[in-house]
Every structure is written in C-alpha cells, then in structure tokens.
Amino acid sequence: MDGCTILFKPQNRIIKVKEGTSLLEAARKAGVFIDAPCGGSGHCGKCRIRILEGDYRFEKSLVLPDADFEKGIRLACLTYALSDMVVEPLEIKVTNEVLVEDVDPGEEEKGWIKKARRMMEDSGIEIKSGLEKIRLALDPPTLDDNIPDWERLCGGLATKCGPQSPRCSLDVLKRLPGTLRGNGFDINVILAREHGDCEIIDVRGSCADKPLYGICVDVGTTTVAANLVELETGKIKESASAGNLQMQYGADVISRIIYSTGEGGLAALKHAVVEGTINRLVEEMTARLNIYPEDIIFGVFAGNTTMAHLLLGVEAENIRLEPYIPAFRNHPPLKARDVGIRINPDAPVFIVPGVASYVGGDIVAGVLAAGIWDSDENVLFLDLGTNGELVCGNREVMVACACSAGPAFEGGEISCGMRAMRGAIDEVTIDGRTLEPCYSVVGGTKPRGICGSGLIDLVAAMFMTGIIDPKGKINAGLKSERIRFDDNLGVHEYVIASQNETEDGREITINEIDLDNFIRAKGAVYAGIRTLLKTLDMNVTDINKIIIAGGIGRDLNIKNSINIGLLPELEEEKFVYIGNSSLIGSYLCLISRGAREKAKHIAESMTYVELSAFPGYMEEFVGACFLPHTDIRLFPGVMKK
Template identity: 45%
Template structure:
C-alpha cells in the first residue's frame, strides 16, 4: 500500500497508507485531513489544490491548474491518483474557509442594530422576551453533629425557602453535585445558585461563591451550508456578550447538501460530518466567544439552533439520506429534549438545545426563525421573505397564510463557487460600477481606505454581472463578447474578465471573474426568480401583487436592489418595496433563546406554513430554464411599469 504524507502549513505531518489508485482527496478524507472540495471531487470547482513535494501522482490536466502551477507541483487532489509513496503540502483549510466564505459581518454596528430591531419588533407584536432563569443567594446552616443533613438536601431546602416553592421538585445535575461539598465548605454554606423554573420542577444549573456574580448565558447559532454565525447572549437582559462567524467545516465534503448527504452514506460518513460541524466549527466558536466574554463554558445553559433540515440532521448525527430521495421525508420537523452532552457541544452538559422547527425537506429552522424576524406573519400586506444562501428559501404570505419553498441556488451568493468569491469582510469588493465608455471600474472595498481588494462578496458579484451586461461585455447567456481588453481566453477557450490587476490587489492573481463563475451565478439567480414565480402563481397570484420584499442571508448589506432586478434575480417592483434584514435566521434564534414565548411563536409559524416541493412541480423546471438568462427569456417581466 502506497504511503502518503500530508504536510500542513504549520509543519505538522500525518502519514496514511492509502489503497493504490485512491485519489489524494479520497485518502485525505479517510485520514481526516481537511482539503477544501466544494464540488465533492468532480473536478468542477478547482478548490482542492495541493502541492506535490515528493514522489509522483497520476494527475489529469485540468483548466484549474496553469502550466506554471503544474511545474511548481500543484495538483487537484480529486483527480490525482496515488500509486507510490508521496508527500503533499495541504493548505490551511481553516484560513481557506474564512477567506473564501461570505459570512454576515457581526462586527458591524448596522448588523448589530438588526438584532435590536428584531427585539423591538417582537415586543411590539405583543411577545414577552422574559425567560425562566434566575440567580438566587442561599444561606444554609453549617452542619454539626446535631444537624447531619447531607449537602444536597440542605441545598434543596434552602432553594425552596428562597424561591417560595416548598412543594416543587428540585433537580440538581451531577455536574453540580460533583463540586457541591467543596464549594459549600469553602464559602461557609452561603452560595449563589443559577436555576431554571419549569412547570413541574426547578433545575439547579450552577453554584457559585457568594461574591461571584454569575452570568446566565445562552447561544444562538445559525448553521448555514456554507457558513456558521453565532451570538453569545446574557439571558437576563438580552445583551450580546460576544459574536463569532466561521466557514462550515463540512464544506470539504461538498458545497451543497446533496453532496454532503451522499458523503454521509459512506462508511464513517455521518460521524465525519457531525465531527466537522460540532468539533471543528461550533465548539471552536464557543471557545472563542467564552474567552472573549471571560465566562466559563459551563455558564452557557441554553442553545438555540436555526439551520436547514439537512444541517439539523448532520449536526445530530442522524441519517439524512431519505431527505434527498422521493418522497423526501426527514426524520423530524420538531425535536425536543436534546441536551448538550448528547451531541458533545462544549457548554453546560445539561443545557437544553432547542431547534427552530423544519417545515419540509429543504425548508428548515433557518427559515422559520427568519420568518419570525421578517414579521410577515404579523402583517396585513402580501409580503415576500427571501433568504439568499446556498439554498434559496422563499416565504410568501401575510398574517392569514404562509407558503414556502426552496431551490438549490448553490453557494454563489455567499462567495462560494466563484473563483475570487469571499465573505463581506475587509478586502471584499461589495459594489462595482463600470464606465461604459472607458471600461474603467469604480469599486467599493470593505475596510480601511487603503485596503487592497482581495476578492468579491455576494453584493459585489450582483453589481459586477449587472454592469458587465449593461456595458455589453457579456451577452444574455453570460458569455464574454470579444473586443474588451480586460477579457482574456485560456487554452480551453474560457473567457476571464480581470476586475483588479494583481499589482493593484492584495493577491498574486488579482480579482477576476470567468465564464464558469458567471454561469454558476446565473443558475443561482435563475433558481431564485423561478421559485418566486412558481410560488406566487401556484396561488393564482401575480408577482406585481407583492407589496414588501424582505431580503436576508449572507449576501451583504450593500446589495443593490436595482441591479438585482436588472439581472433577473428579483421581480421588477418599486425599489422601496425591498428591505434588507441581515442574518434573519440568527436574529430569530437570538430572540428564541431569550424567550420561551418567542420560541413557541416560531414553532407556531412553522406549523402554519404550507410547503411546496419544487422538484415535483411540473412547471418549475421550465421556469428555471427560462430564468437562466440575463435578465430572462421573457423580457416583458422586466420592463418598466
């Protein structure tokens, strides 16, 4: 069996004995070595580059590796077969996730204001943001030979006296029992307790010295297919204590849910995918946030997760294969009584993990949580809620009805599947304007004034494609029209437009977009528009009847609505109908972790949604094909009204 040595950029090495004929990507997955592979190994994305240091690989020539790169040892892991001992250098995958993925910028005051606005809107709708968590101080008599009551009963009696619940059952988890003898005696039997009052019992989650002011913390998490965002919050007052965002480490098993479900069906696949999201992503984010807020992970006593149906299953280690097979049945819509210790999440082991409910196989808790934030469930007017992510999910309706569907948009709106795509952080181009006469570009780059562009985020991609079409640099199919000096073609005939030259950028390759990128984007925008059209027409309604559109997701707050309509992403409506509401999934999870009443409303919203399965809709594919042009094959849909 040939030996492959994986060398990481920090100098660490891992030796694995592969089967002859295995690709480097297959071997890396068996060895649990992360290599980014959004297309899950079909050689279409070009992201799984490794560098051959020693030995030879049977490697096919692809358009993703230039002659210069090939000579320097670069290979695509998915098409490089191992027949002899080799050494390969693999990239720092965590940095790759962070640089390439588009994640909502939670450090922005504008983004944080969205969470406060969500709280205010929910209050205005009559929902109470209070919860059942309390901190009390208990004074106990010190044991004597005449008073030999055990520590746990002594504490229970004190808790009942302070709370005024003499007949209610008090539960003390083992994590508290284990430290109880020492903490009582070290503090002369006067302690503070963190407890949760439920209908039939009181659960004592933590015990502290009297001089300590414990923080009762909760975590709200939005698990996206491409990226993960989280908030650490104070459950007593709603204050955001810390925030974190990262790429979903599952992406090395495929950029979309179907590829990940396929991967999960392989031996050890479910465990690998669960480990990627729990251990490699969420637990690291928890460590980061707890350290920043200067609290113990044990102080985190509640967690709310809002994610799509597949992500929910893979997070829990549940077989998701039936989601992708007709009749597309998930294991659950609603789920209760999951503890942090059940899934190895590094917070209080007895902390409840609550899930915003799923609605269908491809409409999950991220949409029910997002629908809560959009407030369309509380409005008279007909409204549209659109979440632009790896899957494009749409909700249409008002306080009387809610219809929903999902389409596979791919990760283009989050910077994935785009050669220079990235999240909306420093160095990302978020807006583009091209001079029709000179061809010069005016760019808006996130960050300091002197920040050089290193990539382009979702809102910038929308602008760029719109401007390329407006200036007749691409045709309606997204193919470059010959004659522009910024367009080059490689040996395979593929056109590339250089937006920022290497010397003017923060990367060695510059910032560019090619015809494959544009095709991926056109398919993504076509999926969204055709889903909107199919959803409204299924109710015998016209898109012109929509009065408000709420746009959410990790696309960036700088989204240009006019350009979005010009390329056929959104329906042609008055621009003031559109509202960007940020990461609505995380906003909904944030409100749900703070309040049981809000969470009950999210569950109610989910139960009231009617789900349409587009894959079984006879007209959807025709609508999709018609929308895979700029702006559309039916130009009348985008004429000025």
C-alpha cells in the same frame, strides 16, 4: 497495499494513508483544511496544492490552467499518493478570512434586533429566558434535622418557588454534598423552568454571584456566527465568527450529505462543526470575557435542516432522497453534553425547529426576527446564501420554498468565484464605451477572485453594455482585448483583472460556462418567487416589502439584481436588508421562552412548497434562465434601459 506518509506544510501535520489515497482525503484525515466547494469531484478547481516531494498519480482537469500545472500545482482531489510525500496547500486562511454578518455587542439596543424585540413585547410575548438564579440559605443538618441533601434542597426551593418536583442530572447530584458543605449551605441554584417543568442546572456557592450567560449560534453552511449573552439583562457581551470547517467536505449541503454516508463521514462532519468551529468560538468569547465555559448555562442554535442533523450527528441521507424526509423537526430534550458543545454540560440546548428538508431553523429564526408572523402587509423574505430560501406571506398565511440555486452566490461553480473575504471583488462597473471594468476589492488589496455581490454587478454590467446577450453568450464581435476565446474550454471569456493586477498573478475571468451556471442560479430564485406568489394567488405588485437576509445581502446592489432578473422589478424603497436574521432570531429565542414557542408555531404553521414537484415550476425556471427574463413584460423598466 503499502502505506504512504504525507507531510503537510506549513502545518507540519503527518498522516499515514493507503497507497492511492487522494491528497484531499489525506488532508481531511490529518485535520488539514483544504477548501473543496465541489466536495472533491474535480469540478471547482479550488483545492490547489503544490507537491514538494514524492511520487503521485494525477488526473488532468480543465479547471486547472496550464500555467499553474507547469508550476507544479495540482488539485488535491485528483492527486493520489504513490509514495511518502511533502505537500503544501495553497489556501489555508479561508476559514478565518471569510466575512461573516455578525451581531456585535451593543446592537441589541439599536437597529433591527431592537425592532424585533419590541415587536415581540407589543404582541404580548414575555422577554424572559426561563433560566433563573435562586439564592437559598438552608439550615445545616443536625441529628434532629437529618433530611438528606437533595430533599433539603427541594424543600428550600419550595419555600421560594412554590410546590414543584425539580429534577437534576447525576453530575449535579454528585456535586451537591460538597457544594452545600463547602458554602455553609448558603447557595445559588440555577434553574431552567418551562411549561411547569423545573430542572436544576447547577448549584453554586452564593459568594460566586456571577451573571448567567447563554450562547446563541447561527450555524450556516459557509459561516458560523455566535453571541455570548447575559441572560438577566439580554445584553450581548461578546461575538465571534468563523468559516464552517465543514467547507472542506463541499460548499453545499448535498455534497456534505453524500460525504456523510461514507465510512466515518458523519462523525467527521459533526467534529468539523462542533469541535472545529463552534467550540473554538466558545473558547474565544469566554477568554475575552474572562469567564469559564461552565458559566454558559443555555444554548440556542439555528441552521438549515442539514446543518441541524450534522450538528447532532443524525443521519441526513433521506433529506436528499425522494420524498425528502428529515429525521426530525422538533428535537427531544438535549443537553450540551449530548451535542458535544463545551459549555456547562447540563445546559439545555434548543435547536430552532425547521419546516422541511430544505427550509430549516435558520429560516424560521429569520421569519421570527423579520416579523412576518405579526405583519398585516404582504412580505417576501429572501435568504440568499449558499442555499436560496424564500418565505412569502403575512400574519394569516406563510408559504416557503427552497431554490436549487447551488453555491453560485458564494462563488461556487464559478471558475474565479470565491466567498466574500479579503481579496474578493465585491463591486463592478463597466464603461459602456471602452468596455473596461472598474472594481472594488474587500480589504483594499489586489484581487484574488470575485464573490457573489461582485458577480451580480458584473453580470448586470456585461448585460447592460451589450457584452453578453440575454442567454449569457458573449458578443465576440465587440472590439475589446477583454473579450477572447478560451481554446482549453472552447468558450469565450471576459477578463476582469489581468495577471499584473491580481495578488497571485492569475487572471480573473468569467467565461460562458460560469455565466450559464450563474444565470441558472438566479433563475431558480426568481422562479421560486413567482411560484410562491402563484400559490398565494398574488402578483409581484401585491408585495408590500421584500426583506433580504444572508451574507450577500449586505452589499447587494438592488438595481443590478433587478436588471438581471434576480429580484422582481419593484420600487427600491420596498427592499430592506435585515442582516443576520438567523442569529437575530436565535438571540430572541435565547432571551425569551415565549419566542421559542413562537418559533415552534411558525415552523408548524408554515406551508412548504416542494418546487421540484410543483406544477408549472419548471416552466417558470426555464423562463427565468434569461436576462432578465423571457417575458419582458415582467421587467419593463429594465427593457427601457
């Protein structure tokens, strides 16, 4: 077949592809980011592009409004090149504008991170990273003292650290002769010591008496957040975050796993998160701190099980296939060079171990930070992000599960949904008399869509004002210009923002298909909660505390979440927001080898419940797919309202 040259503007990226290639795949090959939450199946309508030149074949989609279609806007996943083309993606800032729950410099001295650190110390866990710097002033060799350089180094270490058998990489050994002689045999040796094992990470001149740095990273499905930490003091020196560039391959892990099975898919996903995301954050932080990437001598990474596999370029297909078996939980010893992280190539890398296919290291790090492992109280831990993971228990027992909530809480599967970023509606109320909405927008700009916290508020307000019934069906008998019928989709919808209110002139609406998707997502979470409680022979009233993590938790309205049946009806004071628990747990693992051991123990001792195979889960799920629930006895306060 003849080839086609595609020019993407304004990036001015050019790629040669086969005739008939979708413009979404062409963009991926060209390194041009186009958001595709559905993975390119044509269901989300978010990969919008404008064709400037060239011939193409396209498939019409119900999720692309006629008004946009008439303006020459197409969906990249359903548009196929037939000639040379010039294309303009319409959303190019999403990875930079998406809001991320960071842990900023100085926060180690306050808030939850300080509480978590003190909790570890009180339980006898030593705050010691296992990375240290030893100064050695060695005697230079002579004709009478002709010991080889490596043996001389090991002998000097033995005088400071006691008898041991250190090892090092070939790269360190290659640099050793020059470093010794270039510094008059007065050197600093950077050691990693754990379980009696001793490895030399680097050998430097004693005059280069720089601090030792480590990096901890929360590798989220949607966002990636990182901290640069001074290991000797535990001080957070820099923070950085961005959207995970893997978003262009799908919003959820299943879409990415499927893409990874295609030709070059696994390599593309690894490149997107390592080179396209993490290494850029490393560059950003080291530049601000004015240090070299090689000064970072340790790395800790936490992510869900799929993210951990894709980070290492390990096949992830079996995670989504019954019986859902990951390739690893605890990884073999790794160096930064093995992963492709551009820090010191010999820096040890620790990936927080996961529990099972859908409960990963991010949840283990979160449980470590939340302190469930040391709690006498019954704690429910919720991570509501792109995926929904739950842990319930105390110091005696912990049970975990993952809910198939989909990406609805990140705006996926919702026609006007978007991630929490500039232009996202994040809070909504509706006047009970006029049925007119009032909303706030991230960044104070005109709205472009609605994010997860806004969706929860919106659905709660629509339910409490009678705009929708418990099944999520819109009451068409209400007299309001906000309520109308969409002939294209064949369902009713509610207009949140009109054309003259929005940034791009497109209405922001929610229709009955969106409502059904959202109610199913919230139902999956609540059914997961009920199922976990059943495995522990507990009732909702037995929960002493609910700790909420994940980006959505920052702006989560607890009352509204209870009103729609997302969260159990409990006193508001029982709900606590922890922040980015995955990053906090990663930080703890960075500064404490005892915390790393505790993380391993948590992962091994946690019981995983596979909801799809659990008796009674489907009944719980069906019951929870109503507002707030089919069993109104579970929400007496909501029913009174």
